[in-house]
Amino acid sequence: xxxxxxxxxxxxxxxxxxxxxxxxxxxxxxxxxxxxxxxxxxxxxxxxxxxxxxxxxxxxxxxxxxxxxxxxxxxxxxxxxxxxxxxxx
Amino acid sequence: xxxxxxxxxxxxxxxxxxxxxxxxxxxxxxxxxxxxxxxxxxxxxxxxxxxxxxxxxxxxxxxxxxxxxxxxxxxxxxxxxxxxxxxxxxxxxxxxxxxxxxxxxxxxxxxxxxxxxxxxxxxxxxxxxxxxxxxxxxxxxxxxxxxxxxxxxxxxxxxxxxxxxxxxxxxxxxxxxxxxxxxxxxxxxxxxxxxxxxxxxxxxxxxxxxxxxxxxxxxxxxxxxxxxxxxxxxxxxxxxxxxxxxxxxxxxxxxxxxxxxxxxxxxxxxxxxxxxxxxxxxxxxxxxxxxxxxxxxxxxxxxxxxxxxxxxxxxxxxxxxxxxxxxxxxxxxxxxxxxxxxxxxxxxxxxxxxxxxxxxxxxxxxxxxxxx
Ligand code: SF4
Numbered sequence: 001x002x003x004x005x006x007x008x009x010x011x012x013x014x015x016x017x018x019x020x021x022x023x024x025x026x027x028x029x030x031x032x033x034x035x036x037x038x039x040x041x042x043x044x045x046x047x048x049x050x051x052x053x054x055x056x057x058x059x060x061x062x063x064x065x066x067x068x069x070x071x072x073x074x075x076x077x078x079x080x081x082x083x084x085x086x087x088x089x
Numbered sequence: 090x091x092x093x094x095x096x097x098x099x100x101x102x103x104x105x106x107x108x109x110x111x112x113x114x115x116x117x118x119x120x121x122x123x124x125x126x127x128x129x130x131x132x133x134x135x136x137x138x139x140x141x142x143x144x145x146x147x148x149x150x151x152x153x154x155x156x157x158x159x160x161x162x163x164x165x166x167x168x169x170x171x172x173x174x175x176x177x178x179x180x181x182x183x184x185x186x187x188x189x190x191x192x193x194x195x196x197x198x199x200x201x202x203x204x205x206x207x208x209x210x211x212x213x214x215x216x217x218x219x220x221x222x223x224x225x226x227x228x229x230x231x232x233x234x235x236x237x238x239x240x241x242x243x244x245x246x247x248x249x250x251x252x253x254x255x256x257x258x259x260x261x262x263x264x265x266x267x268x269x270x271x272x273x274x275x276x277x278x279x280x281x282x283x284x285x286x287x288x289x290x291x292x293x294x295x296x297x298x299x300x301x302x303x304x305x306x307x308x309x310x311x312x313x314x315x316x317x318x319x320x321x322x323x324x325x326x327x328x329x330x331x332x333x334x335x336x337x338x339x340x341x342x343x344x345x346x347x348x349x350x351x352x353x354x355x356x357x358x359x360x361x362x363x364x365x366x367x368x369x370x371x372x373x374x375x376x377x378x379x380x381x382x383x384x385x386x387x388x389x390x391x392x393x394x395x396x397x398x399x400x401x402x403x404x405x406x407x408x409x410x411x412x413x414x415x416x417x418x419x420x421x422x423x424x425x426x427x428x429x430x431x432x433x434x435x436x437x438x439x440x441x442x443x444x445x446x447x448x449x450x451x452x453x454x455x456x457x458x459x460x461x
Contacts, residue, residue, distance in 0.1 A: 017234070017289045019092035037090050044211060046241045047354045056092055058292060058345055061180070062209025063238045066292040066351050068092055072344035077095055080322050084104015087111050 017060035019068050022053050034059060092344070096316030097135070105321040106140040113328050119145045120280055121327055122417055124267060125287035126153030126445025127315050133450040135317035137324075145324065148279055148417040151266055151372055152287060153445035154231040155182045156415060159369040160403035162259055163188040166228050167197050168398040169257065175224040175396065176203040177257075178213035180235075182443045183228065185436055189403045210242035217246070217254035226392045227256045234289045236260040236381065237354035240361040243383070243390055255392040258382050260362065263290050264298045265379035266370060270416065271306045279417040283327040285320065286312035288342055295350025296340050303336035314342040361387050371439060372415030409438035414447050421448040428452065 020034035020041070030045045034057065041059070045051050048064045057064035113119060123129055129149045132138055138147055151157050167188055170177040177194070184195045184206060198204040203223075207213050210227060217225035229239045239256060246254040267284070286299055291312045302310045309330035313323030323341040330337060340346055361384060368380030383391040405411075408426050413419035421427050421440065431437035433449055440446035444453065 017292070019090075021091070044209075044238075044241065047237050047351065047357070049353055058289065060234055060289060061238050062211050063241070065234065065237070065289060065354070066345055069344045073092060073095070076319075076322070076341070076344060077101075080101050080105060080318055083108045083322070083325060084101060087104060087108035 017058035017065050019056050020059045022051055022055045022057060022064075025051065025053060032057075032064065034064075093316065096314065096318045098318065101318055102140065102321060105318065105325060109140075109145065109321065109325050109328060110142045112325065112332065113142050113145050114332065115142075115144065117144065118282070119328055119331060120148050120282045121145065121285055121324060122148040122150045122270070122279075122281045122283075123285040123313075123320075124150035124152040124263070124270075125285075125290065126150075126156065126443065126447075127288060128285055128313065128320060129153070129447055129450050130445050131315050131317060131320055133454040135320075136454075137317055137320050140321070141324070145328070147285075148281060149414070149420075149447040149450075150270065150284075150417060151370070151415040152232065152263065152290075153415075153440070153443055153447075154235065154261070155186055155443035156411065156439040156446045157261065157266070157370045157372060158183075158186070158230055158259060158439065159371045160187070160189055160405055161369065161400070163194070164192075164400045164403050165393075165398060166257055167192060167194060167202070168400045169226065169392065169396045170202045170204060171197060172398055173224065173396045174203075175226055176205060176216065176220065177226050177228055178205050178207045178216060179228040180208075180230065181206045183230065186439045186442050187406060187436060189401075189405075191406075210238045214242055214245060214251065214254060217251050218249075221253060224253050224255070224396070226396070227254070228259070229256050230259045232261055232263050232287070232290050233293045233358075236358055236362070237293060237351075240354075240357040243361045243387055244357065246390060247387070255390045255395050256383065257392040258362070259380070261368065261370065261380045262378075263287060263294070264301070265376050266373060267299070268301065268305075269370075269373050269376050269379075271302070271308065273416065281308065281417070282331055283308055284310040285323050285327070286310045286338070288313060288315045288319075288345070291340075291342065291346040291350070293351045293354050296338055296346060296348050297350075299338045303338060307336050309336045309339070311339045312342050312346050314345070370415075372412040406437040411438035411440045411448075414440050421451040424448070 362381040363384040410424040440448040
């Protein structure tokens with residue numbers, strides 16, 4: 001059965017994708033197991049390349065749509081913090 | 090959870106709100122269209138509008154896949170299912186969308202049609218494999234985010250020789266709809282000062298396809314993630330561009346979007362699909378080169394060709410303002426039916442069905458519940 005949690009919920013917008021961590025790969029079927037908090041799920045890797053265990057992917061209707069860059073995420077958060085600091089100064 | 094919690098941090102949100110309040114000029118307005126329904130949802134869910142100074146307003150765009158599907162296509166899907174006695178697989182969002190004459194997929198199902206909700210195109214394939222004696226049609230809708238999974242399923246079906254699987258294709262494209270909105274801006278449409286570009290559509294198509302927005306319309310566009318801090322940072326980036334008189338495509342969501350997008354997904358779509366000359370959008374009318382169908386090589390899997398049906402011209406619920414809401418001209422509360430006749434439990438128009446729809450977002454997050 002598909003896990004029912006708020007984060008893979010059907011109430012979520014259809015074009016929303018959620019970031020999940022790859023915890024296992026099945027190269028034979030091009031599928032992966034991803035974890036989102038305590039929930040795990042089988043998804044297809046047909047739309048992405050060179051995925052490795054530990055990567056974060058955007059999961060959308062059962063497919064990984066792309067990878068998330070941890071470096072870019074850090075950079076964005078730093079810019080957000082800097083904008084706030086500047087405003088407070 | 091990683092990449093979610095950090096982008097909902099309250100202190101950082103407060104800092105961004107202060108920065109926006111300081112930088113937004115008091116003597117002008119900033120009307121920012123969030124094109125995508127996912128942003129509409131996020132703006133309401135996290136109360137982002139409340140954190141903005143009065144001169145910064147979000148205008149809701151047409152980027153809700155369920156909302157823009159014209160009633161005629163829904164009528165066609167229902168007729169196809171009922172008359173050909175086939176199994177229709179659909180994303181759950183579509184079930185309660187009103188079709189002509191108060192019909193819907195949900196009602197057709199209650200009346201005995203074999204309509205099944207699926208989470209993924211993989212589920213639809215599994216149903217076809219398990220029921221070789223039945224014709225299984227996947228009701229494909231959505232923007233460039235949901236299109237690649239349809240393409241994968243079609244390739245798989247052909248490779249497996251799954252003769253009882255086909256696709257009713259309604260996939261639409263973001264840039265032509267954005268162009269249509271910008272072209273009608275003015276007396277007919279809405280004045281927009283900048284655009285928040287879609288998150289996950291852009292993951293697939295990249296940032297380059299939006300270059301026409303500054304080039305042809307002189308408006309800035311910032312691609313934004315779906316979390317509240319993403320929306321706020323992108324808003325600040327738009328305000329800065331507007332203040333400086335700049336109009337460029339910028340990418341706030343760089344952790345998931347590159348200029349070229351997902352090449353593999355693009356190649357898969359190109360292999361299976363081709364442009365339609367024209368396609369109808371609810372609210373926007375017929376737009377040239379704005380949607381896709383299966384190409385000749387996949388014609389065998391095209392449900393529209395396999396299961397021909399004719400349906401009478403569609404009719405919408407009288408008084409529903411979805412078309413104007415989708416163009417950003419009216420707010421849900423401007424609709425006479427909002428919250429009285431039309432609620433999420435008993436939707437009169439598509440904008441009240443999906444959580445991405447502006448009417449449903451207004452309703453669910455309570456902002457107008459007292460007024461209604
Ligand atoms: S409130 Fe209902 S009837 Fe009015 S525009 Fe929205 S969906 Fe249509």
